Amino acid sequence: MFSMPIVNLAEISQQLAESGKRVRVLWQHNDILTFVARGREYRSEFHINPSDETMYMIKGEMRLHYRTPEGKEEVAVIGEGAMIYTPAGTPHSPRFPADAFALISERKRRDGEIDSFHWYCQKCDTHLHEERFIVNDYGEDPVSKAYQRFFESLEFRTCKQCGEIMPAPDAL
Numbered sequence: 001m002f003s004m005p006i007v008n009l010a011e012i013s014q015q016l017a018e019s020g021k022r023v024r025v026l027w028q029h030n031d032i033l034t035f036v037a038r039g040r041e042y043r044s045e046f047h048i049n050p051s052d053e054t055m056y057m058i059k060g061e062m063r064l065h066y067r068t069p070e071g072k073e074e075v076a077v078i079g080e081g082a083m084i085y086t087p088a089g090t091p092h093s094p095r096f097p098a099d100a101f102a103l104i105s106e107r108k109r110r111d112g113e114i115d116s117f118h119w120y121c122q123k124c125d126t127h128l129h130e131e132r133f134i135v136n137d138y139g140e141d142p143v144s145k146a147y148q149r150f151f152e153s154l155e156f157r158t159c160k161q162c163g164e165i166m167p168a169p170d171a172l
């Protein structure tokens with residue numbers, strides 16, 4: 001059946017908050033992956049994905065940390081109602097609170113494409129750890145899986161250069 005679904009972003013955000021989940025996938029087929037994400041109180045990883053991406057702030061403000069091709073960390077501030085375009089391959093870390101909501105649009109992953117998550121030492125910026133995933137279904141919340149693996153390991157969180165340990169959040 002030919003169908004062009006319409007969603008109400010305020011309603012979807014409300015439902016997401018009530019569910020306690022972080023991600024609600026709207027569409028994931030052919031060339032499109034669109035989802036609404038709720039912020040996390042604590043976010044430290046940089047995500048590298050194989051698709052261009054746009055992020056639109058439905059409610060609240062995002063501080064998007066990203067790393068330039070030279071490896072320098074920068075921050076883009078995206079206010080409520082504003083939108084940013086992030087090219088494929090840009091290490092980025094969307095930081096926004098749990099009562100803020102973003103509409104994210106990407107390309108559905110092609111077979112075998114890899115998403116990676118990177119952590120850097122908060123003291124000396126040395127690369128700490130990488131988690132790699134093949135994301136067949138974004139509804140499985142790969143960010144939460146990466147978090148769990150990283151924060152459950154003291155070894156992954158300990159800087160080989162300066163010994164600094166990245167503290168684990170109160171709740172994952």
Ligand SMILES: [Fe+2]
Pocket residue numbers: 121122123124125126159160161162163164
């Ligand atoms: Fe360090």
